[in-house]
Amino acid sequence: MCSVCTGALILGEAGLLNGKNATTHHLALKILQDSYLDIRVVKECKVIQDSNIITSAGVTSGINMALYLVENIIGKSAADRIANTIEFYL
Template sequence: MEYICSVCTGAYILGATGLLDGKKATTHHLALKVLQEKYPEIQVISDNKVVHDGNIITSGGVSSGINMSLYLVEQILGKTAADRTAKTIEFVH
């Protein structure tokens, strides 16, 4: 499967393309309200760092991009690979 991913306010770019229409997504916590107002067809999720809907994965602030990357590794290569990657980069996930 191919994925489209965004970190932080990159969700605005996906919103502008229409790729998030009818989907769940997230963005930086200070940008959630504006994303919802600008693109009301998106179901904005405020309590998850990573949101996966179909082939699109969005993440909150910049550090949430690491969470999303590890999530993506787990989706493609499995939990063992994600855990090993997190340990290698000294990230608790």
């Protein structure tokens, strides 16, 4: 399961992030931490995978997450090729 931006708040409300590392948009990090004490909020990463759940920071971090998924499923060369095609550079 994946979430982009403040979608982590929905996963938090559903209890799916309890005991897990997660991230969200930088303006919602404190809300996530204060509202769901069982979540370990990671501030310095754009993409966090913990078990079968992946969360990403702001909206454009969804691209980072998509490339992360491609790399893990198909391989780094495919992810690099896609990043180059869409002119997405880290």
